[in-house]
Amino acid sequence: MPERVKALLLPLAILLLLEIWARAVHLQSDSLAPPSAVARALAEALADGTLLVATRDTLISAFAGLLIGGAIGLVFGIALGIFHVFDRLMEVTIEAIRPIPSIALLPIALIALGFGYRMEIVIVAFACVWPMLILSRAAVAGIEPRLIEVARALRLSPPDRVRKIIIPAALPRIFLAFRLAAGIALIVAVTVEIAINPIGLGAGIMTAQQALRPDLMLAYLVWIGGVGYVLNAGLMAAQRHLFGRAALAGEPA
Amino acid sequence: MSITVARSQPPTSSAPERPRIGFSNVSLQLGGKPILDNISLDVRPGEFLCIIGASGCGKTTALRLAAGLYQPSSGTVSFDGQPMRAPRRDIAIVFQDYGKALLPWRTAAGNVSLALEACGVPSAQRGARIDELLKKVGLPHHAGKYPAEMSGGMQQRLQIARCLAQQPKALLMDEPFGALDALTRQGLQDEVLSLVRASDATVVFVTHDLEEAIYLGDRVIGLLPHPGRIGIELKVDLPRPRDQLATREDPQFLRLRRELFDFIKASER
Numbered sequence: 106m107p108e109r110v111k112a113l114l115l116p117l118a119i120l121l122l123l124e125i126w127a128r129a130v131h132l133q134s135d136s137l138a139p140p141s142a143v144a145r146a147l148a149e150a151l152a153d154g155t156l157l158v159a160t161r162d163t164l165i166s167a168f169a170g171l172l173i174g175g176a177i178g179l180v181f182g183i184a185l186g187i188f189h190v191f192d193r194l195m196e197v198t199i200e201a202i203r204p205i206p207s208i209a210l211l212p213i214a215l216i217a218l219g220f221g222y223r224m225e226i227v228i229v230a231f232a233c234v235w236p237m238l239i240l241s242r243a244a245v246a247g248i249e250p251r252l253i254e255v256a257r258a259l260r261l262s263p264p265d266r267v268r269k270i271i272i273p274a275a276l277p278r279i280f281l282a283f284r285l286a287a288g289i290a291l292i293v294a295v296t297v298e299i300a301i302n303p304i305g306l307g308a309g310i311m312t313a314q315q316a317l318r319p320d321l322m323l324a325y326l327v328w329i330g331g332v333g334y335v336l337n338a339g340l341m342a343a344q345r346h347l348f349g350r351a352a353l354a355g356e357p358a
Numbered sequence: 359m360s361i362t363v364a365r366s367q368p369p370t371s372s373a374p375e376r377p378r379i380g381f382s383n384v385s386l387q388l389g390g391k392p393i394l395d396n397i398s399l400d401v402r403p404g405e406f407l408c409i410i411g412a413s414g415c416g417k418t419t420a421l422r423l424a425a426g427l428y429q430p431s432s433g434t435v436s437f438d439g440q441p442m443r444a445p446r447r448d449i450a451i452v453f454q455d456y457g458k459a460l461l462p463w464r465t466a467a468g469n470v471s472l473a474l475e476a477c478g479v480p481s482a483q484r485g486a487r488i489d490e491l492l493k494k495v496g497l498p499h500h501a502g503k504y505p506a507e508m509s510g511g512m513q514q515r516l517q518i519a520r521c522l523a524q525q526p527k528a529l530l531m532d533e534p535f536g537a538l539d540a541l542t543r544q545g546l547q548d549e550v551l552s553l554v555r556a557s558d559a560t561v562v563f564v565t566h567d568l569e570e571a572i573y574l575g576d577r578v579i580g581l582l583p584h585p586g587r588i589g590i591e592l593k594v595d596l597p598r599p600r601d602q603l604a605t606r607e608d609p610q611f612l613r614l615r616r617e618l619f620d621f622i623k624a625s626e627r
Contacts, residue, residue, distance in 0.1 A: 251453055251459045252461065255453075257427060259445075260476060
């Protein structure tokens with residue numbers, strides 16, 4: 106506990122200095138606000154529910170996109186890791202599509218799907234496919250060859266091989282990919298909202314900016330940071346819980 | 359005359375004894391490089407055959423051919439008279455690198471269970487079989503441990519238990535004790551001998567330890583390197599059960615050791 110307190114000292118000191126400085130110069134700005142004003146705006150937005158609704162909208166889009174894109178990436182990644190022929194066949198296609206920034210799909214998605222959840226989910230899903238695909242392919246390809254031989258010597262059926270050997274062996278690294286994809290999902294969801302979609306936390310920031318409310322804008326920013334932190338901490342706790350003792354040896358050297 | 363005699367006998371009894379594992383004129387090239395050259399070899403049912411040779415002579419490759427993990431470039435590998443096209447569940451292979459051959463996410467019991475699952479043993483019967491197998495290899499109190507929590511010797515025992523779960527007709531062992539300390543190794547040698555006696559499985563045991571080969575085997579085959587081919591074949595007539603002290607002091611043991619030692623020396627030249 107004292108360690109955690111120590112880690113908080115520097116940020117608290119900076120906030121205090123910012124506050125003192127803002128009051129000393131009687132800050133009047135469209136982009137900055139004293140920490141106390143940000144805190145007040147955050148409390149108000151929480152109290153009137155707007156922040157929670159926006160959070161719900163962003164998380165729904167981010168999670169739905171993460172699950173859809175992650176599942177597609179996982180299935181293809183495992184298939185590509187197992188079947189080298191398939192890997193060769195898809196290599197050029199994947200390398201051609203992957204570099205497209207997901208946000209660049211926004212105009213097409215907007216025409217096809219209009220504003221709202223669906224369009225945002227599709228774009229988040231597209232962004233999440235790639236880290237899952239690339240990393241789960243690498244995870245499967247990197248499985249200890251001896252384990253594959255054990256599976257062959259025991260004549261495990263192909264579904265059993267995937268279920269009992271390949272997935273559990275690759276799981277620690279696949280979960281890492283999932284954590285990475287979760288971070289990307291949040292970033293892309295908020296970006297889509299800032300750019301065009303009138304829902305969620307990103308839209309909330311834009312509204313605050315246009316209303317010349319830097320305090321509210323920064324309150325959203327702080328909140329988004331907090332949501333990202335909680336998300337990652339939750340996934341890390343899940344990782345420790347899921348892989349605990351066995352993960353120590355499961356992580357490839 | 360001789361033809362009529364041969365005809366009058368049923369074909370099964372006219373053949374001496376059908377080999378459990380048979381290599382006939384087996385050669386293997388990997389990536390254009392000859393690894394094994396024209397190996398012919400029969401392993402009788404119940405025999406304990408040891409293969410020795412300098413490193414890189416293809417001992418492990420020969421074992422993989424016997425397991426059906428590799429296919430020969432020419433010649434045939436057969437099992438009970440049937441050509442081997444793929445691995446079979448009644449052939450179990452014990453790998454040298456036990457740390458890599460065990461599933462780190464499964465407990466000792468779970469690792470043994472994998473072989474039972476593969477063999478289609480119903481889950482209701484698995485628990486008792488697992489207990490019995492772990493007891494057999496001296497790990498009765500470690501069922502809930504993960505491989506990472508076990509010593510090297512215990513991990514290798516666990517791998518042997520998993521192989522025994524297949525109820526194999528043939529047990530192929532690839533330098534199984536190569537990475538273990540001398541004392542653990544001697545203990546495991548005796549345990550393997552008694553386990554094999556109890557199950558009367560045929561064993562092919564690859565090792566680079568000449569004394570281990572003589573101590574365990576009914577027969578020792580030495581391979582010459584580049585490409586691997588059979589260079590020496592010695593019958594071991596030492597009485598069983600073998601004893602770590604008495605057997606190793608037997609004049610025959612010393613003579614065989616000398617012969618193998620000279621063979622290895624010459625093969626390295």
